[in-house]
Amino acid sequence: MPSCKPIGFTSTCFNKARLNTRLNRTPFTRTRFALATALAASVSFTSAHAAGDVEVLHWWTSGGEARAANVLKDLMEAEGYGWQDFAVAGGGGETAMTVLKSRAMSGNPPSAAQIKGPEIQEWGELGLLGELDDVAEAEGWNQLLPETVAEIMRYDGQYVAVPVNVHRVNWLWANPNVLEQAGVEMPTTLDELFAAGEAIREAGFIPLAHGGQAWQDATVFETVLLATGGVEFYQQALVDLDPEALGSEQMIEALETFKRLRGLMDDDMSGRDWNIATSMVINGDAAMQLMGDWAKGEFTAAELTAGEDYLCAAAPGTADAFTFNIDSLAMFRVAGEEHEAQQALARLVLEPTFQEAFNLAKGSIPARPDLDMSDFDACARQSLEDFQRTADEGGLVPSMAHGMAVRADVQGAIFDVVTNYFNARDMEAEQAAQRMVNAAQAAL
C-alpha cells in the first residue's frame, strides 16, 4: 500500500515508487521537487484506488476482536476496495467517541464508525449520516433483521447503520462445582436465587460475584427490574421513560429486590472490574454472576467448556426476555467512490462469512438469525434461539445499562440514582424512585 493520509472526504494516496524515481533523476532540486510532487500528488492522485477506500473507526482492539475486524478488511480487499483501519483503543469506546466528535466537527468524518443505540439517532439529527436503503433493499434487511433491531438501525425511516453482533445482557453464569457443594440447582426465579444464595453462603462461598461500578450496578438492576416487572413494565420505565412507571409500586418493588441482592454479594466489591468478578466464579470463590455474554470470553480464556465447566442460563425470572446490546457500524455521508466502497462495506458486514468469524471471536451471536450455528458453543446457540423466540413473542428489549435504550445523558442520570441507592445505607426505595422520575424529566 502506498502511504495514505486522510485529507478531506477522500483519501490522498500518492505513489511512492514513482516519486522516488523522479527524485533520483534530479538529486539537486530534491527538496523543491519533492514539495512540488507532493503537492501535485495531493491533487492528481486523490482516490487513486480504482474502487475507493473506506475508513472505519472502531475500538475492536483486543486480540480476538482485532482478528475479527481483520476478516472484514480481507473481505473488502478481496473485492478491490481499500480499507483504512482507524482503531482507537481504550475506555470502552470513550476515547474513540472523542476522536470521532473532533473529526466530525472539523468536517472530516470517517466513512463508518462504531456507533450504537440511540446515539445513531443523535448523529442522524446532526445530518451527518448517509443512507443505505439500496443495499438494505437488495439484501432484504427488512426480512432478515427483527423489527426491534432494524428500528435502531434506521434514522427517519432510512437505514443508516448496520448491526455487527448481538450481545445478550440478561445472563446468569455459574460454577457447577460450587453449586454442587452447596447442594443447589441453577436458579430460574428470583426466589430460587435468594434461597440458593443462602445455601451457598452457608457452604462458605460468595453467592453472587459483582463489581461495584455504576454500569455493573445498572446491569444487575435492569435485569432485576425485568424479572420483577416483566417486559411491558421494562419498556415503559426504562425505554419510554414514562414518569408514572418510573414512580410506580412496581419500580419500588424492583429497587427493593435489587437492594436485597446486595446481601448475596461480598463486602469488598467496590470498584472491582467485571472480569475480576468473573474470575471469582472461575476460581470457585463465588458461585454466580449476573453479566452479559462478553463474560464468556473470560471463561473461554480460562479454557473452560460451556455447559460442563461453567453454566449459563437466562437470568432468574427473565427466561422469556432478551435484553440486547448490539454493536453497529453507522455510515457517514460521503461521496463518490468512497460512497461505493461504503455500500459494499455495509453489505459485507451482514454477510455470513463476517458474521460468523466476528461473533465466534467476540462471544456474541450473529445479527442475522439464519446462520448455521454448529461452530458456536451451547450458550451462543441458546442465545440465538432465545433471540428468535423473543423477537417473535415480543420479549426483545434494548439494554438501558449498555446505552441501547436511552440517550447518554438520561442513562447517566439513571446510573447515578441506581448506584447511589445501591450503595447508600439509609435511602428508601420510594426516594430512589422519585429521583428516577426527576432524572428522566430533567433530561427530557
Place this chain on the structure above:
Amino acid sequence: MTIVSHAQERPVRPAARRTTAAHLQDWLPRLVLAPSVAITLFFVYGFMLWTFVLSLTSSRMLPSYDFVGFAQYARLMANDRWWVASTNLVIFGGLFVTICLVIGVVLAILLDQRIRQEGTLRTLYLYPMALSFIVTGVVWKWLLNPGLGIQAMVRSWGFESFTFNWIVDPDMAIYTLVLAAVWQASGFVMALFLAGLRGIDDSIIKAAQLDGASLPRVYYRVILPCLRPVVFSAVMILSHIAIKSFDLVVALTGGGPGYATDLPATFMYAHAFTRAQIGLGSASAMLMLGGVLAILIPYLYSELRSRKHG
C-alpha cells in the same frame, strides 16, 4: 571616491548598527516570548472563554450555539451529584492542605535537628512525590481493600474484629482520598519547609535564646513567622493539586461507592465527555474556575500586599 565614501560611511555604520542592535535587544525578549504568549492566550484564556460561551448554550454531544442563558447553571444547582462533588472538594481540599502543612512542618523541624543520615531520610520522605497519582491510587486501593489489604492482614494476625473498610463505606470513602494524597504530598511540603528553615539566619534564633525564650517558643514566635512565604507557596501548590485531583479519584475509588467520592473534576469529565452534556459540563468547569478564583484572589491579594509593605 571610494575612500571618501568609506570615510563617510564608517562613522555612520556603527551608529546604525548600534541602533539596530539596540532595537534588536529591545525587541528580542518580546519576539522570543511572543509565540508562547500567543499560544497561552489562545489555548488557556481563549478556551476558557469558549468554555464560558458553551456553558450558556444547550450543547449536548457536539458544541452548538443555541443560547439558553444560565439554564445549565440552574440544572447544575438542582443536581444532587454536583453537590456531593462540591462538598467532597471542600472536605478533601481542606483536610489535604491542612494535614500536609502540619505533617510537613513537623517533619521539617524534626529533620532540622542536625540528625544523622538526614539525606537518606529526606529522600525517603520525598520519594512518594516521584510517583504519579495513578500509582499512588492503585497501591492504596489494594492496601485499603478490606479483603486483601490492611484489614485482612491485621485479621490474619488474630484480631478478628478489626475493621478498616473506609473505601467501601460511602460515608468514609472520601477520607481514603485524603489519606493517599497526604501520603504522597507531605514529603514534598517537608522539603519546602526544610529549605525555608535552612534559610533563616541563625543570629535571630540565638538572639531569641539569649532573651530567654524556650525552644518551642522560639519555633512558634520566631521561626514559623519567618516561614510565612513558604506557607504561601505550599498552600498555592497544594490547593491546585487538590482542585485538579482527577487521576487519584479514578485510580483509587473510581468515584465510588456509588458516586460518594466524586470531585468536580470527575463530574465535569463524566458529563462533558461520556454523557454528551457539554453544556452542563462547561457550566461545572466554570464554577470550578470561580471556586478557585474565590479562594486564591483574596489570598494572593493579602499575601502580596503585605509582602510589599513588609
